[in-house]
Amino acid sequence: MPESQPRKNFNTRQNFVSQNLSGQVSESEEKILKFWQENKIFEKSLAKKSSKGDFIFYDGPPFATGLPHYGHILASIIKDAVPRYKTMSGWRVPRKWGWDCHGLPIENLIEQELGLKTKKDIEKIGLEKFNRAARESVFRYADEWKKIIPRVGRWVDMENDYRTMDAAYTESVWWVFKTLYEKGLIYEGYKSMHICPRCETTLANFEVAQGYKDIADLAIIVKFELEEEPETFVPAWTTTAWTLPGNAALAVNQNIKYQIISIKGDSNKYIVAKDRIGDVFKNKEYEVKKEINGKDLIGKKYKPLFDYYANDKNLKNCENGWKIYGADFVQTDEGTGIVHIAPAFGEDDMELGKKENLPFIQHVGMDGCFKKEVKDPEAHYGASFAGRQVKPKNNSQATDIEILKYLAAKNLIFAKEKITHSYPHCWRCETPLLNYAASSWFVKVTAIKDKLLRNNKKINWIPAHLREGRFGKWLEGARDWAISRSRFWGAPIPVWRCQTETCGQIKAIGSLEELKKYSKKSGNKYFVMRHGESEANVKKVINGKIENNHFHLTEKGRKEARKAAETLKEKNINLIFASDFLRTKETAGIVAEAMGLEKEKIIFDERLREANFGIFEGRPPVECHNYFSSYKEKFTKTPPQGENLTELKRRAAEFIYEIDSKYRGKNILLVSHDYTIWNLFAGSKGATVGETVKMKEGKPDFLATGEALELDFTPLPHNQDYELDFHRPYIDEIEFKCECGEKMRRIPEVFDCWFESGAMPYGQSHYPFEQKEEFNKNFPAEFIAEGVDQTRGWFYNLLVLSVALFKKPAFKNVVANGIILAEDGQKMSKRLKNYPDPMEVVKKYGADALRFYLLSSPAVRGESLNFSEKGVDEIYKKTIMRLWNSWQFYNLYADEKVPNSKFQVPKNILDKWIIARLNQLIQEVSEAMENYELDKATRPIGDFVEDLSIWYIRRSRERFKEEGKDKQNAMMTMQFILSEFSKILAPFAPFMAETIYRNLNYESEIMDYESVHLTEWPKVDKKAIDKKLLKIMTEVRKICSFGLEARAKAGIKVRQPLSELRIKNYELRNKKELLSLIKDEVNIKEIVFDKNITSKVELDTKITPELKIEGQLRELTRVIQDLRKDIGYTPKNKIYLFLEAPKEIENIINKRLKDFQGKIGAKKTEFRRTEKFDAEKEIKIDDSKIWLGIIKA
Secondary structure, eight states: OOOOOOOOOOOOGGGTOOSOOTTTHHHHHHHHHHHHHHTTHHHHHHHSOOTTOBOOBOOOOOOSSSOOOHHHHHHHHHHHHHHHHHHHTTOBOOOEEEEOOOSHHHHHHHHHHHTOOSHHHHHHHOHHHHHHHHHHHTTTTHHHHHHHHHHTTOOOEEEEEEETTSHHHHHHHHHHHHHHHHTTOEEEEEEEEEEETTTTEEEOHHHHHTTEEEEEEEEEEEEEEBSSSTTEEEEEEESOGGGGGGOOEEEEOTTSEEEEEEETTEEEEEEEEGGGHHHHTTTSOEEEEEEEEGGGTTTOBBOOSOOTTTTOTTSTTGGGOSEEEEOTTOOSSSTTSOEEEOGGGOHHHHHHHHHHTOOOOOOBOTTSBBOTTOOOOOTTTOOOOTTOBSSOSSOTTHHHHHHHHHHHHTTOEEEEEEEEEEEEBOTTTOOBOEEEEEEEEEEOGGGGHHHHHHHHTTSEEESTHHHHTHHHHHHHTOOOEEOEESOSSSOBOOEEEESOTTTOOEEEOOSHHHHHHHBOOOOOEEEEEEOOOBHHHHHTOOOOOGGGOOOOBOHHHHHHHHHHHHHHGGGOOOEEEEOSSHHHHHHHHHHHHHHTOOGGGEEEOGGGSOOOOGGGTTSOHHHHHHHSSSTGGGGTOOOTTSOOHHHHHHHHHHHHHHHHHHOOSOEEEEEEOHHHHHHHHHHHHTOOHHHHHHHHTTOSOSSOTTOEEEEOOOOOOBOTTOOBOOSTTTGGGOOEEOTTSSEEEEOSOEEOHHHHHHTHHHHTTTTTTSSHHHHHHHOSEEEEEEEGGGGGTHHHHHHHHHHHHHSSOSEEEEEEEOOEEOTTSSOOOTTTTOSOOHHHHHHHHOHHHHHHHHHTSGGGGTOOEEOOHHHHHHHIIIIIIHHHHHHHHHHHTOSSOOOSSOOOOOSOHHHHHHHHHHHHHHHHHHHHHHTTOHHHHHHHHHHHHHHIIIIIIHHHHHHHHSOSHHHHHHHHHHHHHHHHHHHHHTTTSHHHHHHHHHHOOOOSTTOOSSSGGGSOOOOOOGGGOOHHHHHHHHHHHHHHHHHHHHHHHHTOOTTSOEEEEEEOOGGGTTOHHHHHHHHHHHTEEEEEEOTTOSSSEEEEOOOOHHHHHHHHHHHHHHHHHHHHHHTTOOTTOOEEEEEEOOHHHHHHHHHTHHHHHHHHTEEEEESSOOSOOSEEEEEEETTEEEEEEEEEO
């Protein structure tokens, strides 16, 4: 791409300008968007010279299974503002979009659409069908994303995107896994984890942390009777009654005091921790019989509540079950001081089970249902628990209640109560999770925890408290990361295991080449040859239909065939497969004869035929080419009565896979046609459509007539289009041969999609297989940004993998934005419709207003934001509209070009002040952006717009109207301010910035570039920041404010001149320019300095007849100026004014006629009515009725 060169005189104001912004802002922005796209401004920003080099930014991949919400838009705006600023500051900032394609969100969606309720239902319909549906669903909203993201002003490459489901991406994920495996940081383990019974898979700790909800539950105290002490019970408290059938032991703390209690009216005795007596026996009359130590209870046997497993003598460690054991984790902050132990359903339980060799009872399956042996044998209950869900999604207490009823019937319930507590749910399908012992593959995070903590200190966090707070605390408590999922739609874990129990050897694969190395091979060698030149080639006609098979080889073609045969002789060809077209038959015959092969060694196969281009049969190839817009389209668009190239590729690749499975150790020659050979090579490599097109780009033919090539073929996992596809079930068909001689098959698990997203820096670049040098040079990234919830998600995954791989963080700076909530503080809900549609907001107020609202909010510092449309409206009115009106005001007086000269600050006090404010703004915004503090960068911009609009322009208004040097200075200053300010504004409100920059109507060195986004970031002129002037101007404005307040209190309008204002500030004495500003703003004749006044200012409110007359003229002037504006007159347009007014008004005007006409732009004034006018108005000034009409002169 050519570099963007400076350009001048881009005066295309009419393309973007609406005379009235209100209601048309969206239309104006869309014109700018079209300009960017048509002129490839984003691409030019990447191609221009970058003195500072590359600024690397990683973009976290969203799912495309839904439309973008405010959270996506906020993150996108942050990801746009920083790169725009960095680009203008001299960096090149590549921005590559990505898609998160795998995981439960998509699986759940497909389950709903296919009417599948369980994991077993998926297995019934087949993995290929399910995963194909998942693949097809991934980008269902991609087109909408590609409209919305650019519409909010974000520049990012969405065409050359990375996709986590692509084979190249998965290969990099495999490399990450293999590298960690070789470092000893990957292991297979059996641990107590959380599972989702609906999804039937494990979840990582940070996934569990995302799904906690408060639910109503049931807490019960169950009575366990000691075996050797009848009627003596050990009560245990639990909130998971469903785990009681899996009870294997009870635990006490040997260092805690326990007491034996009797209750009035109850013959039983109860053993409870001393510190829990008051709570357990509240509202009961009880007596302490004896106090004992916890260690005295250890070893005692008790009667199982359920005997499903206690009577199973084949149960391993059965003899150690149903006893009391000591455990330090038993405390007295809740419960009874005795803990029910179910080793299969809790981390502490499992550890105690391992320590004491307890029986491992897993009475619940991965589907969350009781196993078949869990049934009630008691006739009086008459029900079975088998097959029942233990924690149903819609009624989490249902099964616990049934357990309670059963135990109550056996008089084994001591107490019960309803509780509300925080309980983990699946973050995707919202099913209650189960603490469950399961097998998984883990990253050994605990082995690198110290390195993670050290590297975290190197990262600049916004907000800063996350480093030591939320993120740091999470790292301190980090556990090993479970990265495998027992699911279907995901990148497969590249581990092959020997199928014999005695061997069990495993092999981890880290690349496609390694997969090919260990895959079973036929030993065949393949050579591919295109037929020699034929009569169809000479006549330049298409022949792809077998019924028109009458084109022989030319003499040149025969020579080409014989020449190829000579080079192929040394290949020791055993078999020839050829297309059954005449030209390929003749070619195969010539080659066979030259190599001494019998005719029987030539096999003709229809799948090697030429491509069928249908109605273009017999016509020039150019006509067929013109039917398609590109090579790529040939794979999806089918010519009438023909086939597309995807179909051609399928048949060609099907052929090679079939013969490779049929023959062993052969040297095979394939004779075919150009397009067929091209797609044969593509199918052999597993190439996608894009990759297949690249194989032929820049070449008229893939192979010349008579040319032969060797085809390197190894069977690959592929989909129905013969594209390399590592997904199940294709990858599961790849088998290795173990060293023991038996088969090795891949384990069935797939990666946790968070592992894939954490591998994004490597996957997007296909590292280390491509761009290795460039990656190593630019790693880690300078900047990333996502929601604060990613502290336990993407941010964490990135850091774990980068530290494990390279001993350094994957990113240097991170902005964690807060959560966007509805205006009432509730979660945004489509069902409740408690928030405005983002694109409706953009349509109403424009993207810039939304961007500015979000960037200036606390949300860019990790705080939650209650989204308010009123807030966007306020930004729209106070910032966007004010700026637009300021620019429009400039345009009113910009008909004449300002001299083409370097800008120098004029001597006018207002010009000096606004230049000082501009440089102050550059300094503030630059410092904030360098620190990634976007709110601190954005807010001063709004303050500057206010200063520009309601002070500089208002106080300079008369300067623009009067011809002369001062007007020229004001125009030059305004021009310079708008140009430089458009650059400062560009990262935050890119549309408005472009509109202003592109439409400044002048020829000067200020506008050197095609777009404001191709310019350089303004450099601060610290000498221009006159702090004394800034300070004293602030004082001047305060005095004006106090004076206007005094007017309002007295009920006197500003248009009415007053004689005197007294002030205390003697610092302003002799400062004529500043005093003049106060006089004009407050509309007073004189300023008196008086240190003895009691209020901040003192206003003389007496109105003399002369002052009254002047006030009336001011009001009339204002009305006429508003009328001119309403009908679209410019300041250059002169008018004829007609007035019908009382004689005293006429006399007043005549005395000041020249000055009056100058202010309203009148060429002539007549005191009479007229029937011809462009506009008229009747008004009342004080008690005088006046009619006025105007006509353009």
